[in-house]
Amino acid sequence: MHMESSKKQISNASVLVQELILTAARKGNAIHYETAIVSAGYLAGVTILRASGLDLRSRQPGELIESDWVSERVAELLMVMRGVSAQKALGRDGGWKDSIPREHRPAKSMFDLIAELETPFRKTLLDQSVPHELHAAVAVRAAVEFIGDAKPDLHVDIGKALAYTALVKAARTIPPSQMATSLTQSRSKPWWRFW
Numbered sequence: 001m002h003m004e005s006s007k008k009q010i011s012n013a014s015v016l017v018q019e020l021i022l023t024a025a026r027k028g029n030a031i032h033y034e035t036a037i038v039s040a041g042y043l044a045g046v047t048i049l050r051a052s053g054l055d056l057r058s059r060q061p062g063e064l065i066e067s068d069w070v071s072e073r074v075a076e077l078l079m080v081m082r083g084v085s086a087q088k089a090l091g092r093d094g095g096w097k098d099s100i101p102r103e104h105r106p107a108k109s110m111f112d113l114i115a116e117l118e119t120p121f122r123k124t125l126l127d128q129s130v131p132h133e134l135h136a137a138v139a140v141r142a143a144v145e146f147i148g149d150a151k152p153d154l155h156v157d158i159g160k161a162l163a164y165t166a167l168v169k170a171a172r173t174i175p176p177s178q179m180a181t182s183l184t185q186s187r188s189k190p191w192w193r194f195w
Contacts, residue, residue, distance in 0.1 A: 006134060013130045014141040017043070020124055021142060024116050027107060033150035035106040037159055038166035039113045040143035043121050045170025046114055047136040048073040059174040061111070070171050077140050077167060084144040085160070095157030096164040104158050110169060111176040118175075140167065 017040070025036035050056070052070050059065065078096060086092040106113070125135050140163070147159030 009128070009130055010134055010138050010141055013125055013128050013134075013138045014145060016124050016128065017121060017138055017142045018145055020120055021117065021146075024108065024113060031149075032107045033146055033154050033159070034104050034162055035108055035113070036146045037143050037150070037162040038106045038110070039117055040139045040146060041163045041166025042110050042113050042170040043117060044077055044136040044139035044143070045074075045167045045172075046118060046175050047139060048077070048171045049173075049175065051132070051136075056174055061174050061176045063174040064172055065174065066172070073136070074168055074171050077136055078164060080137055081140050081144055081160070081163060081167075084141055085147070088144060088148045090144065090148055090156050090160075095160035098157055098161040100158065100161050100165060104154070104162065106162070110166070110173070114170065115176050143167075 018036075021036050021039045021043075022031060024039055025032050027035075048070055049065070051073075052067055054065065054067060081096070082092045108116075121139070122135070125138060130138060143163040143166075147154075147156060147163060150159055
């Protein structure tokens with residue numbers, strides 16, 4: 001797939017994913033941006049984990065895993081997030097690995113958000129014919145878009161820390177269900193090469 005058409009496809013699909021996530025991140029009439037940001041990060045992380053080729057069926061939900069392949073994908077997606085942040089004038093560096101103040105925790109748990117959003121996320125991307133190897137990139141782009149949307153109510157560095165922490169946590173934690181364990185992704189195309 002041509003790089004420019006991949007960028008456009010990721011951008012277009014990201015808008016649809018943002019709309020999907022906003023349904024889970026509403027708190028009354030307001031949007032809880034912390035929840036929106038981590039939702040996108042969790043979706044990217046669980047997508048990486050499911051694409052890892054690890055047998056998740058033999059593991060218990062919540063169990064932590066270590067995988068060099070997963071760690072490499074997380075590093076690649078951090079590069080994607082940094083690149084999109086620079087494009088959005090949110091600053092490329094800083095904030096990603098900061099601690100998150102307690103008052104900025106998401107309103108729902110990782111397991112609840114994955115259970116609520118993973119199936120519609122996958123359906124949305126399949127309906128849009130987004131190749132599997134781009135699914136995680138769509139999710140992290142949505143996370144960065146939410147970071148920009150949350151300004152000035154949420155400091156950019158807190159948004160970055162939320163996105164990165166959610167990505168890492170979901171990529172290294174066995175999810176609550178095994179509904180999509182057979183999904184595979186190409187291991188030959190790093191997501192960051194599309195930026």
